[in-house]
Amino acid sequence: MKTVLVIEDVPEIRENTTEILELAGFKVITASNGKEGLRVATQNSPDIILCDIMMPELNGYEVLKNLRKATATVNIPFIYVTASTEKSEVKMAMEMGANDYVQKPFDTDELIITIKKYL
C-alpha cells in the first residue's frame, strides 16, 4: 500500500482529502503546517507528498526547498494542491522542482489520476 503525505493547514480539507485517498486505497499520513510536514516527510519517507502552498510556519515553497536538499527526501514525488491561480506562482512552484500541481477546488478523479501518474 502506497503512503501519501498530505500537508494542509485547513482541517476540513485535510480530513476530506485523507478520506478520499483512503477510499481510493492509499495509506494517508498528515501534517497541519509546513514545519510539521517537513518533519513527517523526513521521518516516514512517504511515496508521494501533496502540499498546500499558503500555510503558517513554513509555506509550500519552503517545504519543497528543504525536501529537495536532503538525500532522504530528494526523490519523493511532490504535488502542490493550491488555491492560487496566479500563473507566476504555479510557474515558480514547478521551477522549484514540484512534479505537478492540482488546483482547488479539485475533482476527486483528477486528484487520484494525478497522484497515480507518479507512483
Add this chain to the structure above:
Amino acid sequence: MIKAFSLSPPNTSLAESRGMAHSSPAELIGKPIEVLIPENVRHQHTNHRKSYFAKPKARPMGSGMELYAKKKNGEIFPVEISLGHYELDGEMLAVAFITDITDRVKAKKIVTESEAWFRNMADNSPVMIWVAGTNKQCTYFNNTWLKFKGSTLEHELGSGGVEGVHPDDIERFMTVYNDAFDLRKSFTVEYRMKRHDGQYRWLRYDGKPTYSAENIFTGFIGSCADIHDQRMMHEELELLVRHRTTELYDALDREKEMNELKSRFVSMASHEFRTPLSIVLSSTSLIEQYNNLENENINKHLSRIKSAVSNLTTILNDFLSLDKLEQGNVEIEREEFNVAEFMNSILDDVRLLQKKGQLINHIHKGVTQVSLDQKKLRYILVNLLSNSIKYSAENTEINLDSFHQDGDLTITVQDHGIGIPEAEHKFMFNKFFRAKNTGNVQGTGLGLTIVKRYVELMDGQISFISKPGEGTTFIITLPQLKSI
C-alpha cells in the same frame, strides 16, 4: 516826420515785392511815421513817440506786445522794432529798425498748434503716458494718469509719480525702473498702484529710452495701462485650472485606488472562495461514495451541488481573467499542436454540458499543425460551444468547423438556438452585458468579453451573425506565423 528810409539788404525791391511799404523810400520821406502804423493804434503811437523823445534810449519797442505795421495796400503784418536815437546838428532823431516777423510768427503758430494737438491726443488717450528726463525725474504726465491717481501735475512731476505704488511692489518697481534707465533699455513692469478711489489696481508700465535728433539720450517715455481686470481674470482662471487639475489628479488617484482595491478583492475572493469550495466539492464526492443506497434523489442533488460548485469556480476564474486582462497582465504563450486533435478534446470537455439529443459536428480542413496559445483557445472554444449548448434546444445540431488556409485558422461555431436580438448585437462584447432573451439561463456576461480580448491578444478577429429564432454563428480568424 520820416527823414530817411532804407531797406536791408540794400537795393532789393523787397518792399515792393511784398507790397510792404510805399513804392520807394523816397515816397515816405517827409511823411509822419504813423503812415506805417495801422489806423486803430495810430493815435496811441503819437503819444508814445512824444514820450520817447522826452526820454530817449535804445530799447526794443513795445516789449511783450505784438506789434503790427501797415503795408501800402493796407495789409497788416507782424513786426519787431528796435529803437535808437542820435543828435544831428542839435536835432534829436529817432531810428527805428523794423523787422518783418511774418514767417517767424507763422512757424511759432504751427509749433504751438502741433504741440496742442499732441497734448490733446495724449490727454485723451486711454493709456497713461509719462515722460522722464535723463535724471529719472518725470517731466510730464497726461491727464489720464492724473485722473487715475486723482492727483495734479504739480504733485506728480519729479518723483511724485511713484507715490501710491503698492508697498509690496515698490522695491521691484524701482529696481526695474532704475536698471532700465542706467542701461537705457526698454522695460516692462507690472505692479499695483493706488487709484483715486483708494483701490490698488494692477498696471502694466512700459518705458522706452528717447533720443534727440542728434542722437543724444534725452530720457524715457512710457505708457501705463490698467490691466487689473485682465490680471484678475487670468489669476482666477489659473486658480480654476489649478483647482481642476488637483480635482483631476484626486479623481485619478481615487480611480487608481479603486482599481487596486478591486484587483485585490478579485484576487482575494478568487483565492479565499476556493478553500470553502474545495470543502463543499470534496465532501460532496465523499457523500457520493458513501451513498450505497443508490438513491436517485440524493444522486440528483449531489450532481447539482457539483455542477453549482463548478459554475462558481468558472465565474471566479472569469473575474480573475478579466481583471488580469484589464491590468494588462495577460501574455500569449504560443505552442505548436494538432488542432484537429485539440478540437476533439474540447468536444470531450463540453459533452457533459450537452442537452438531450444535442449533437456537435466537427470538421477540420487544411493543415492540422497550428501555433497558438492552447489555454486561451480552449477558453474561447469552450465558451462559444457552451453558449451554443445553453441557448439551443434539445435535439439540435451544433457545428464546429475549422479551416486552415493562407496562414489563417478560421473557426466557426454555428448553432440553431434562440439567436441575439439585432438591437443588442453591438453590446455583445461589453462586460456584464446579457441579451434580453437569455431569460433564466445562468451567466455573468463576462465570457464573450474575455473571448474577444483573447482573440485580439492572438492578433485575431471575432464576429458573429445572428437572427432571433434561427441561431447564431461566431466566426474567429486567427493568423498563423509564416513558418507554419
